[in-house]
Amino acid sequence: MSEFSRRDILSTAVAAGAVITATAAQSAESPPEPSRAPGVGGADPVPGDVVREAQNPDLLNPPATDSGTLPNLRFSFADAHVRQSSGGWTRQVTARELGVSKSIAGVNMRLNAGGIRELHWHKQAEWSYMLYGTARITAIDPEGRNFVDDVGVGDLWYFPGGVPHSIQGLGPDGCEFLLVFDDGDFDEDSTFLLSDWFKHVPSEVLGKNFGVPATLFGHTPDPRELYIFKAPIPGPLGPDKLMGAEPAPQSFSHHMLAQEPIRTKSGTVRITDSSIFPASKNIAAALVEVEPGGMRELHWHPNTDEWQYYISGQARMGVFAANGQARTFDFLGGDVGYVPFAMGHYIENTGSTALRFLEVFKSSYYADLSLNQWLALTPRDLLKVHLNLDQQFADALRKTKAPIVPA
Ligand code: MN
Ligand code: MN
Numbered sequence: 001m002s003e004f005s006r007r008d009i010l011s012t013a014v015a016a017g018a019v020i021t022a023t024a025a026q027s028a029e030s031p032p033e034p035s036r037a038p039g040v041g042g043a044d045p046v047p048g049d050v051v052r053e054a055q056n057p058d059l060l061n062p063p064a065t066d067s068g069t070l071p072n073l074r075f076s077f078a079d080a081h082v083r084q085s086s087g088g089w090t091r092q093v094t095a096r097e098l099g100v101s102k103s104i105a106g107v108n109m110r111l112n113a114g115g116i117r118e119l120h121w122h123k124q125a126e127w128s129y130m131l132y133g134t135a136r137i138t139a140i141d142p143e144g145r146n147f148v149d150d151v152g153v154g155d156l157w158y159f160p161g162g163v164p165h166s167i168q169g170l171g172p173d174g175c176e177f178l179l180v181f182d183d184g185d186f187d188e189d190s191t192f193l194l195s196d197w198f199k200h201v202p203s204e205v206l207g208k209n210f211g212v213p214a215t216l217f218g219h220t221p222d223p224r225e226l227y228i229f230k231a232p233i234p235g236p237l238g239p240d241k242l243m244g245a246e247p248a249p250q251s252f253s254h255h256m257l258a259q260e261p262i263r264t265k266s267g268t269v270r271i272t273d274s275s276i277f278p279a280s281k282n283i284a285a286a287l288v289e290v291e292p293g294g295m296r297e298l299h300w301h302p303n304t305d306e307w308q309y310y311i312s313g314q315a316r317m318g319v320f321a322a323n324g325q326a327r328t329f330d331f332l333g334g335d336v337g338y339v340p341f342a343m344g345h346y347i348e349n350t351g352s353t354a355l356r357f358l359e360v361f362k363s364s365y366y367a368d369l370s371l372n373q374w375l376a377l378t379p380r381d382l383l384k385v386h387l388n389l390d391q392q393f394a395d396a397l398r399k400t401k402a403p404i405v406p407a
Helices: 003-026 050-055 194-199 203-210 371-376 380-387 391-396
Strands: 074-076 083-085 088-093 105-111 116-121 126-133 135-140 146-151 155-159 165-169 175-181 253-255 262-264 267-272 284-290 295-300 306-312 314-320 326-332 335-339 344-349 355-361
Touching: 074 326, 105 116, 105 165, 116 194, 126 284, 146 155, 165 175, 175 306, 284 295, 284 344, 295 371, 306 326, 314 335, 314 355, 326 335, 344 355, 380 391
Parallel strands: none
Antiparallel strands: 074 335, 083 088, 088 105, 105 175, 116 165, 126 155, 126 175, 135 146, 135 165, 155 253, 262 267, 267 284, 284 355, 295 344, 306 335, 306 355, 314 326, 314 344
16 A cells, blocks of 8 residues: 555544544534635644634634734633532632733632621732622721621622622522632632631630630631532621711722723723722723624723733634734623724624623723724825825714714
8 A cells, every 4th residue: 555545544534533533522513724825735634623613713714914922912701710618609810820910810709598608808909890690798998987798790890909798698598609809820729717717726726816715616607618618698788888987988889880881882891990980999891892793992901011811702813913913702691702902903793792801900090902993093195105095984084082983
């Protein structure tokens, strides 16, 4: 048998195997091939994770405009370890999972009805977006003013670094939320827990501190039993609301979804930063909804990196990194995306349902620059000698910002 014919038989067998694998994995569709056009790329005779490849069409078959090397700008919560306990579960995407994400870490947490995220604090500021259900949050500020509130879908909370707090799932089915921390190295598993501290102070010292006999102490549950634990659903918010001399003057919660959005023909944007949610001193955010066929326009941010959480829908993001470098990433609900400081980008709804995602920034304020608006506000002659485009293009430029297009 000649070298050629043996190779042909081998590749035919492998290709047949590939079809079977793909059939099992994605119902009779042949595996996606890394070939964006005839004569470019080729077949994949030894297919790998074809389901994964099908979810990453713009990595497998990048637009011809993609070029060069960029760091990975996507990580899915679906690829993160889930810590489970009696009250719910949690998982995190930090700089350990998404290396480029030095400024922000994210946590996705579920608290069953009554389930409590133990009283605790941490060095980092905590910002949250409620994804499902209802929760009760508590905190005090350094002046001894207390805060207790019930939050629902589309509500935010913000606890500055060091401020102690708790979260509890309410009826009928608890809650699920996204947490964002202003430090990529944050670790949800190493926060300052109430039970952990009690476990590591001598009973005599606890007795002296609280003015009670030392014998009262020594029964604190192991911190591994608390952290996220089961408890009865609390009653309605009543006397708990005002326990201190006065309530915290600045609310630690905010109804983001209740804000009147910026609206275009193809979607909405709600922006929340410290100008309307004063407690949120170090996190600014935008909740973006893009209709099928719509796109978050070409833009960039002049202040810092962008951390994204895709709530639902399907998207692709193209990122321009200067120096001829560009790459495109695909997203589904539950994915985290990242855009390093100042890089130009767009986000297209590639699905048949509304795309909803959060843009989050480690900043007191939200800011973006629109490519379209920039060009509209640039002298026409100057523009003409750059891009070699005709009058029709110049006439279509918009002096007012339209974050979602078609506008
Ligand atoms: Mn916390
Ligand atoms: Mn952006």
